[in-house]
Amino acid sequence: MSTLKMNTQRWSFYLFTLLILFLGSCLPSADCLEVIYAINAGGEAHTDSYGMQYMKDPLFGKVGTASDYGKQLIIGRVNAVDQILYQTERYHHSTFGYDIPISEDGQYVMILKFCEVYFNSPNMKVFDVVLNGDHTVVTDLDIFEKVGRGIAHDEYIPFQVQKGKLIYNDEESDILGGKIRVEFIKGYRDNPKVNAIAVVKGKIEDVPQLGPIPQEPEEYHSMQEDEEETTVRSRHTSGPRTPDPYSIDDSSVMLPVFVAIAAFIPLLFCLCKL
Numbered sequence: 001m002s003t004l005k006m007n008t009q010r011w012s013f014y015l016f017t018l019l020i021l022f023l024g025s026c027l028p029s030a031d032c033l034e035v036i037y038a039i040n041a042g043g044e045a046h047t048d049s050y051g052m053q054y055m056k057d058p059l060f061g062k063v064g065t066a067s068d069y070g071k072q073l074i075i076g077r078v079n080a081v082d083q084i085l086y087q088t089e090r091y092h093h094s095t096f097g098y099d100i101p102i103s104e105d106g107q108y109v110m111i112l113k114f115c116e117v118y119f120n121s122p123n124m125k126v127f128d129v130v131l132n133g134d135h136t137v138v139t140d141l142d143i144f145e146k147v148g149r150g151i152a153h154d155e156y157i158p159f160q161v162q163k164g165k166l167i168y169n170d171e172e173s174d175i176l177g178g179k180i181r182v183e184f185i186k187g188y189r190d191n192p193k194v195n196a197i198a199v200v201k202g203k204i205e206d207v208p209q210l211g212p213i214p215q216e217p218e219e220y221h222s223m224q225e226d227e228e229e230t231t232v233r234s235r236h237t238s239g240p241r242t243p244d245p246y247s248i249d250d251s252s253v254m255l256p257v258f259v260a261i262a263a264f265i266p267l268l269f270c271l272c273k274l
Contacts, residue, residue: 033052033200033201033202033206033207034200034201034202035052035053035198035199035200036100036101036102036108036199036200036201037100037101037197037198037199038052038053038054038055038196038197038198038199039054039055039056039057039058039098039196039197039198040054040055040056040057040084040085040088040196041057041059041066041088041089041090041193041194041195041196041197042057042065042066042067042068042088042089042090042195043056043057043066043068043084043085043087043088043196044056046084046085048081048082048085049079049081049082050208052198054085054196054198057088057090058098059090059096059098063090063092063096064090064091064092064096065090065091065092066088066089066090067088067089067090067091068087068088069089069117069118070086070087070088070089070115070117070150070195071084071087071088072117073087073117073149073150074150075087075115075150075151075152076150076151076152076213076214077147077151077152077153077210077211077212077213077214078152078210085113085195085196086113086114086115086117086152086195086196087115087117087195088195089115089117089193089194089195090193090194091191091192091193092184092186092191092192092193093186093191094186095183095184095185095186095192096183096184096192097181097182097183097184098181098182098197099179099180099181100179100180100181100182100197100199101178101179102161102166102175102178102179102180102199103178104161104201105160105161105162105163106160106161106201107158107159107160107201107202107203108158108159108160108161108199108200108201108202109156109157109158109159109199109200109202109203109204109206109207110131110137110156110157110158110159110182110197110198110199111154111155111156111157111196111197111198111199111200111207112129112138112154112155112157112182112194112196112197113152113153113154113194113195113196113197113198114141114143114152114153114154114155114193114194114195115143115150115151115152115153115195116143116144116147116148116149116150116151117149117150119144119149119190120144120149121144122142122144122145123142123145123189124144124189124190125142125143125144125189125190125191125193126140126141126142126187126188126189126190127140127141127184127185127186127187127189127190127191127192127193128140128141128184128185128187129141129155129182129183129184129185130182130183130185131157131159131166131168131180131181131182131183132166132168132173132175132180132181132182133173133181133183134171134173135159135166135168135169135171135173137155137157137168138155138157140187141155142189147213148213151213151214152210153210154209154210156204156207156209158203158204161175166180182197
């Protein structure tokens with residue numbers, strides 16, 4: 001019986017190990033995805049925490065402006081290894097874009113990485129993203145309004161390629177020269193930008209996605225309110241402070257009146273005797 005029990009435990013251990021390996025293989029990772037295109041906009045080549053390799057920005061010296069202004073910030077929502085993808089960017093005073101080679105039919109996901117590293121309020125930078133000239137895949141993107149300043153934000157755009165056509169939301173467009181194009185459209189609020197781009201072959205559920213947006217603790221809001229109240233109290237005009245007339249003690253004001261009445265009563269009594 002002991003031998004049978006040991007064999008049963010051994011087989012249970014083997015099955016449990018195989019189950020863990022199977023589940024691990026199903027978790028999102030770059031090893032499960034075929035990376036078609038990945039660039040670190042405005043920056044150098046980089047391999048992220050999932051093993052996805054991003055090329056150096058191919059538009060260096062050609063279109064727009066490369067910026068690493070975001071390096072002065074610690075980017076929220078991502079680990080230390082992947083922050084560089086959100087700290088560098090490319091922006092332009094006009095519409096600009098990237099050409100992406102696509103050679104096989106199948107399902108794809110485009111990952112567009114953004115982070116607002118400059119503005120401190122919404123409605124300052126707003127723009128659209130258009131795929132392959134015909135499909136508006138992101139409308140009125142306001143990064144600050146979505147996540148705030150210094151917080152990573154990704155847009156995931158699933159599409160299909162079939163017989164020389166790109167299909168997005170049941171709408172088709174032609175793929176010319178074996179390339180599709182993603183463009184960042186100049187709008188009425190500042191300049192369009194992008195921090196990084198990746199295109200992978202697969203489904204959107206296979207793509208590693210960002211975690212939840214970090215929430216500011218209640219203590220932070222309380223500190224802000226205290227600072228604002230202190231600021232308001234500290235705003236005084238120059239010169240000596242004027243005493244508050246309503247803060248004077250009423251008894252000190254009425255005392256001379258009582259003294260005058262007390263002195264007048266004997267005088268009145270004397271006059272009446274005369």
